[in-house]
Amino acid sequence: MTQTPIIELKNLNKTFGTGEEAVVALDDINISIYPGEIFGIIGLSGAGKSTLVRCMNLLERPTAGSVIFDGTDITSLSDKALRNIRRSIGMIFQSFNLLMQRTALDNVCFPLEIAGVPKKEAKARAKELLKTVGLADKEKAYPAQLSGGQKQRVAIARALATNPKVILCDEATSALDPTTTQSILALLKELNQRLGVTIVIITHEMKVIEQICNRVAIIDKSHIEEMGPVDEVFRHPRTQAAKKLIFPSGDVVEEVTGYGKLLRLVFDGNAANRPIIANMVLKCGSPVNIVFADTKRIDDKIYGHMIVQLPENEEKVRQILTYLDMEEIAYEEEEYDVQ
Amino acid sequence: MFSEGMFSLMGTGLLETLYMTVVSTVMAYLIGLPVGMILVVTDKEGIRPNPTINRIVGSIVNLLRSVPFIILLVAVMPVTRFIAGTTIGSTATVVPLVIAAAPFVARMVESSAKEVDRGVIEASLSMGASTLEVVLKVIIPEAKPSLIVGAAIATTTILGYSAMSGVVGGGGLGDIAIRYGYHRSQTDIMLVMVVILVLLVQIFQEIGNIIARKCDKRIR
Incomplete structure (x- = not known):
């Protein structure tokens, strides 16, 4: 591929703790993710995949190496500049992480509020987004009144609010039943095709990767063991870790x-x-x-x-x-x- | 013995008690809320870990919390005189009440704020929220029900403290109870004051619980 990557991780290392208690979570990770693709990162629990995705928007600071987003090394940015960059990176989570005291509509308004979008404009945009994710009738519902799948849809609408270039999904379907998982993945794929937004998916389920990812990286014991187009990795897994997952x-x-x-x-x-x-x-x-x-x-x-x-x-x-x-x-x- | 004069005395006492309690609670929150938030934010699990600030603020809070109120009441008299101009009466009592209650409030606020789901805070950081935005738009609104229950507890505690200030002529129901009930051995008057205080505690607590339940959107 000759395109420039939207996210590039270079020699990324992350160690928790110091001295003898130090735990290496990520060891020399190199990944390039290109605009418009759906990139999957799969690994068993404890492999370091959650830390990896958190490094992409610096919720977790890498110990060494660089995180390049859209041509800028974001590890060297000021707090303010980083907050600006984060508006171009949406994120959804396993436990949805919605504001429980806000309605669905106000949850979607939240990132717009932070970005300083006028209230009226924010409301209109939020309504449109809720329609996009199929929840036009749930504007006034509080998260406690929504099912898991509906909560994740609100979270997706919220992640899309600031027109991000990338959406990071941290085990976004792991708390959902198989049918709901299917529908959420279908929605993500649709958004990817319609809006061209790059999607990074972290999961421990091969099914998720199979269903929507173009490329996959297999992470095991803090290392990237294998990386390539999904069908290729699936047909010819080279490493033991890959075989085990597939x-x-x-x-x-x-x-x-x-x-x-x-x-x-x-x-x-x-x-x-x-x-x-x-x-x-x-x-x-x-x-x-x-x-x-x-x-x-x-x-x-x-x-x-x-x-x-x-x-x-x-x-x-x-x-x-x-x-x-x-x-x-x-x-x-x-x-x-x-x- | 419950002459007309007694009733008007009780009325004044009730008003003084309410005055001391409400003013002290509000002021204690003006200090305690930000201090509690500083404790949460600078905690090692917080969004801006800062062990130095956390330890200094935490120590001051603990120090003030460990002084018994009755001793604090006397010990801060010079401060009281400086701020209120006198050491006697309801307004003067507000000063030691605030000094005693603010650290207590800070700890209550801290514990309420720590109940807020870490994931929600992380999500708002991922959207580009600043520390102040996280505090004002996420932690406080999300912790609101818990903060309100905490406020009810703080109010009733301050009410109890205010009664204690009767010992140094602080005014209010406690003052009446001590002057008439204790010094003049009019046990019945003391009993009436205690009953009114008990009722006030019940009312404050119940109001707090109702508001907390009403505003909590997690239960439907």
Whole structure:
């Protein structure tokens, strides 16, 4: 990509505490996020992802390294200049963080109030935003009267109020049920396409990444382990951390006994429509044991993945691999979990 | 014994007590609210951590809080004379009442403000709010119900203190109770004063609770 990034993290380090009690939360993070994309950061809890997103608007000050927003290194800005920059970076949270003593409308007005927008103008804009997120009838409701999904919609409207270039989402759907999660993600995607706003999503759920992200970074133990387009990382995860997140099948593999090779197959788009495994069994005349199977939808394309246990006969294994090569199915040998 | 003169005496006493309580509470809040906010903001978990300021202000608050009111009442007499021109009467009593109540109010305010969800404060910072905006537009409005309950507690405490000032001729119901009830051994008068004080405490507390409930938008 030749575009200039909207957010660029360079050699970012964050250590909490000092001396022997120091805990490294982020270690040499380098990420470039480009305008208009939906960038996902996924990791298990404790991996440092929340600290990472908080560094992007300096809610958390990095110990070293720089945070460049739209060409400006914001780590060296004065408080006042930083507050101005923050108006171009909206943020939504897992626990919504709405002002409980203000109505939905007044919550959306809040960032405008801080930005010094005249009250009348702010109200009009807030009303329009509530309409955008589908809550035109909830203007006068207090957060306590709204459901989780509705609260998050208010929070999204609030984040959009100052016309930000970027919206940071910190586990924004983690407190929501699956259906509500879907609708919030669909809303974010719509806003991204309609307004061109860049979205950064922090999550521990692969489903969220699959559904709306263009690119993904996998963070594990304070490091970025892997980064790239979602379908690529999904098809060919290189690191153990990535595999663990993408194929939460470790438990299954653990319980499998025997000696046959374990093979992980990934079917992309059109292959998912053909009876690959059935044909393979018929053609090679050898049964395989299906250990794990799942299909995912990434960027509106269907991907299937499957773990099969091959027979011990080496000749049969060779036949099977040849067949898979012929069908252009990506495969990779999976280790038995020895623990 | 409940002659007409007695009734008018009681009326004056009631008014003096209300006067001392209300004026002292308002002034105690004028000092205590900002001091409480300084304690919250400079706390190590606050939005502008500053251990030095926090420790200095905290120590002054603790020091004043640990002096028993009856001793403070006498000890600050020179200050009282300087400010009020006299050490006797209701207006003079306001001075020690404020000195005693302001640190108490500061701690009440601090604890109410600490109940405000950290996430909400963080969200407002992410929107570019300044420290002052966070205090005025987020912490105080969000803590309002708790602050009002706190104010009711502070008012009743100050009411109790004001009765104590009768010992040094501070006026009000407490003064009457001590002069007639204690010095002249008219127990019935003392009892009446105590009953009125109890009623006042109940009324203030209940009003506070009702307002707090009414303005809290979290319960619906």
